Amino acid sequence: MIDNVGGGDNHRSCAPDVILGPSEEYTDLWGEKTSIIVQGESIYLFNFSAAQSQHLENALSILPPEYFEAVPRVYRVGDPSGVKTAMIPPTNRRVMGGSHICRGRHRIDPDMLRLFEFISFHPGVFDEITRYTTIFHELGHFIDSKFGVTRSLGDEERALARTYANKVYRNIPAMTVNEKEAIACGFSYFFARAYTFRREGTWRGSRVTPGRDDRYYPEWLHSVINTHFENNTSG
Ligand SMILES: [Zn+2]
Numbered sequence: 001m002i003d004n005v006g007g008g009d010n011h012r013s014c015a016p017d018v019i020l021g022p023s024e025e026y027t028d029l030w031g032e033k034t035s036i037i038v039q040g041e042s043i044y045l046f047n048f049s050a051a052q053s054q055h056l057e058n059a060l061s062i063l064p065p066e067y068f069e070a071v072p073r074v075y076r077v078g079d080p081s082g083v084k085t086a087m088i089p090p091t092n093r094r095v096m097g098g099s100h101i102c103r104g105r106h107r108i109d110p111d112m113l114r115l116f117e118f119i120s121f122h123p124g125v126f127d128e129i130t131r132y133t134t135i136f137h138e139l140g141h142f143i144d145s146k147f148g149v150t151r152s153l154g155d156e157e158r159a160l161a162r163t164y165a166n167k168v169y170r171n172i173p174a175m176t177v178n179e180k181e182a183i184a185c186g187f188s189y190f191f192a193r194a195y196t197f198r199r200e201g202t203w204r205g206s207r208v209t210p211g212r213d214d215r216y217y218p219e220w221l222h223s224v225i226n227t228h229f230e231n232n233t234s235g
Helices: 023-030 050-061 110-116 123-127 131-147 155-168 179-194 219-232
Strands: 033-038 041-046 074-077 097-100 118-121 195-197 203-207
Touching: 023 033, 033 050, 041 050, 050 123, 050 131, 097 131, 118 123, 118 131, 123 131, 131 179, 155 179, 155 219, 179 195, 179 219
Parallel strands: 041 074, 074 118
Antiparallel strands: 033 041, 097 118, 195 203
16 A cells, blocks of 8 residues: 555654644644544544545454554544645545554553544545555554564565565655555455455455455465464454
8 A cells, every 4th residue: 555655654743632632723734523433432533524434434343452452543534734735635646544653652651642643544545446455554554563563573574574565665766665564564455355345335244264365465464464363362
């Protein structure tokens, strides 16, 4: 997935944060706020249409609780403030999504961290058949950050991940491409393929063995992700 320049490493300082300020401030910056309840928790959405909201809810709903706890509670579509022009139509979509990960996140209270950090999407993402691979890719960066999947790769897997990332992202010279992109792609394909979605984007509701062993989801990558899933979640 083409995501934020910086490859999910868009680190920023976390406080004071916009979501904790007066509502008119973040509404101006981020657009209208709505919320949904997923797995018993409030998820805050900015500038989401009803259809976009449903797609995100579908994706969040199928994460096992251990992974759900790793992902943010704040999501944005586009950039009403006009700061990030690559997030505003009709720019050709250099940026599909961004994982905004806090600097020094391990020193921040985990519940607060989930309000400080957020994921943003270009609105065009939701109109595409690949919408779920983009959504799960960004969620995958947060799962990786919490569990240190990339960090714990062995030498051989790390080399495979680097080669994979450079192949998949070869046309994006501005981006810092590294092993983390491969792992985010792994989570993306693991979920987007295991849970089949109908063409219009509704979830069929059954889990299947993810299709694998192709250029985008090679066997070694499936093995890394599937092993992590089996060892760290209740499935
Ligand atoms: Zn990424």
